[in-house]
Amino acid sequence: MIISIASGKGGTGKTTLAINLALSLEKNVQYLDCDVEEPNGHIFVKPTFDEKKSFGMPIPVVDFDKCDYCGKCGEICEYNAIVVIKQNVLVFPDLCHSCAGCWLVCPQKAISTKDKEVGQLELGNRNGIEFIHGKLNVGESLSPPLIRAVKEKMDPTKTVIIDSPPGTSCPVIEAIKESDFVVLVTEPTPFGFNDLKLAVEMVRKIGLNFGVIINRADVGNRDVHDYCTRENIPILMEINNDRKIAEAYSRGVPIVELYPEYRDKFLALYQDIERRVGA
Amino acid sequence: MKIAVTAKGGSLSAQTDERFGRCKYFVIVDSDTMGFTIIENPSFGAASGAGPAAAREISKHSVEVLLTGNVGVNAQQALDAVGVKVVTGIGGLTVKEAVENYLKQQ
Known part of the structure; x- marks a missing residue:
């Protein structure tokens, strides 16, 4: 019970x-x-x-050799924890809810993850x-x-x-x-x-x-x-x-x-x- | 040079907004002609990360200078990444006054 x-x-x-x-x-x-x-x-x-x-919770890590800055990761993120600005991809670990949206949606498979201890x-x-x-x-x-x-x-x-x-x-x-x-x-x-x-x-x-x-x-x-x-x-x-x-x-x-x-x-x-x- | 000003209304005579990420409008002024465009800030009601998202928005408009009240650390990081110069402390001014003050100091 x-x-x-x-x-x-x-x-x-x-x-x-x-x-x-x-x-x-x-x-x-x-x-x-x-x-x-x-x-x-x-x-x-x-x-x-x-x-x-x-x-820990997984947060995104971007491989810049694969990324073409299409911005899809940022579009799917409800919390703006990943933001593509021109030729920059910024990750804000404190805002990330580890929903996996960004790494699943990335057409270039450029996003892997690492654990952040919470x-x-x-x-x-x-x-x-x-x-x-x-x-x-x-x-x-x-x-x-x-x-x-x-x-x-x-x-x-x-x-x-x-x-x-x-x-x-x-x-x-x-x-x-x-x-x-x-x-x-x-x-x-x-x-x-x-x-x-x-x-x-x-x-x-x-x-x-x-x-x-x-x-x-x-x-x-x-x-x-x-x-x-x-x-x-x-x-x-x-x-x-x-x-x-x-x-x-x-x-x-x-x-x-x-x-x-x-x-x-x-x-x-x-x-x-x-x-x-x-x- | 394009200057973005955070504003409570969509005009040159509007009051400036001291918030960056969650301001209502950006008034983007061309300092050479004093012509301007108005953009509604899409991250006005964002769940989180309004600052970086707002930085992304103004970077689409080739802004070189941002005039606002204050910016948070995440927003600052995003603005630095795209090389936007940040000038804070425009509280109490209209958009036009903020731009004129800035240009006078240059």
Whole structure:
């Protein structure tokens, strides 16, 4: 079963939920940290990494002995990553989406490719948890290919927990799209509410089964609760604001280590999700 | 000599546009006759790489000098490749004033 933890708004507690769920399940779990722009699940799960791989994307390299400057490569490039100006072919690697258009369209077969590193994949373990994350290099703007690379390691025979990036744009959709269930984490504030509605629109559009977890449930107002009732969205769990949880988090200590009784709550959450996926 | 000016409108009296890659128009002025042609910038709404694409566009018109507000690094690289001289800082002027100012300084 694949469970994604997502949210419209950042900082609502995606990682908190994902790690505590993974640590409560203990066995046969695969944790994929797809928040590749700032992965932080490893701080809490504390895996031992035993494999590190560079991840690159192909960018065009022009052979000027073959190129006749016809300009077809530039015409097909939606991002102007390759531009033919008079007797010059300029390649801008930072703009390239590696779509292959330019090297496929070139009539002279003048374009080959080389890999440009955009990040790393790290694979590790802690007890029964297989841990994989992607780390996008600072300055890179395209995260979906690296998210795909993390997900290529997915083992559906295990309980897969995906820690998604925040928001509702391409990286999030890439992270969650094959999930059996999406947990949307929110907080009962105007910002949390606004971004929850966007996230609900997104998962409904993709057609995914989902539910909501309200973190810091006792702050803010009741708008999120009322909305979920109105829209018939299940509230799977509520976690009250607790300074001790925040302090533990800041030291890299998960809730289930601070309050072992929370383990049962997360196991119940898992069983609830399992039931909803089965139904 | 042909001088390209980034402009918000398609005339000599139009306000200059400080953006290069995403300006609305290029007004290309022939400094010998003060005759001009107007080109709508096709990379106005480009997904990315508007600067290099705009450089490609003006290079089709044998432009030697570009008068604009500012250019990014990618655009600069493309303009250097085709030998277009870049003069920046034309904010607040009309196209005509920008060209006259430039010619006076030469």
